[in-house]
Amino acid sequence: MTQKETAWQVLSSRKVLDTPFLKIRCERIELPDGTILPDYYIIENPGWVGIVPLTEDGHFILNKQYKHGIGLEVLEFPAGGIDDHEDDPLQAAHRELMEETGYSTAPDQIEFLAHMLANPTSAVTRIWWYLARNVRKTGSQKIDPSEVIENILVTPQELLELLHSGRFLVQGQVAAAYMALERLGYLQTNDKF
Secondary structure (H helix, E strand, C coil): CCHHHHCCEEEEEEEEEECCCCEEEEEEEECCCCCEEEEEEEEECCCEEEEEEEECCCCEEEEEEEECCCCEEEEECCEEECCCCCCCHHHHHHHHHHHHHCEECCHHHEEEEEEEECCCCCEECEEEEEEEEEEEECCCCCCCCCCCEEEEEECHHHHHHHHHHCCCCCHHHHHHHHHHHHHCCCCCCCCCC
């Protein structure tokens, strides 16, 4: 089957929720076999960025932060939404790194790591991941009122232990961690697949 033969047809669409932080639309869909789905909900957002920051002395910066959706504290890399005025995800990455950690790096020390999709079944969410090398403390956190973020420094070995023990477990964050560790030469790859 071709992409066109598997695509769903949108028969109608309406906004259900439209706030600065969350937009949801409801679509009436016709599947390729003719089945009608009367109310298929999709979350819309401009996407977000994630930054894997590595200090000058070789430590990763993690955020320890409470996430109300699951009611638990999680460990993750700095990340956040792309603001309306930001034309380039890289611009958002620099801003988020500084806001959540107080650390920054030179423009030539931050590199594209990966582009990912989050929950493509029911969301239009694109994520741009960056690896920021040689970050250093140049300011203070400027976090949102709803955020309480504790920055934690870990070695590459400690990050691997957190990954393997399930204490670093946010889906896209795990993928970014492994990709960064591989890019930095901490993981050996087997070219014989």
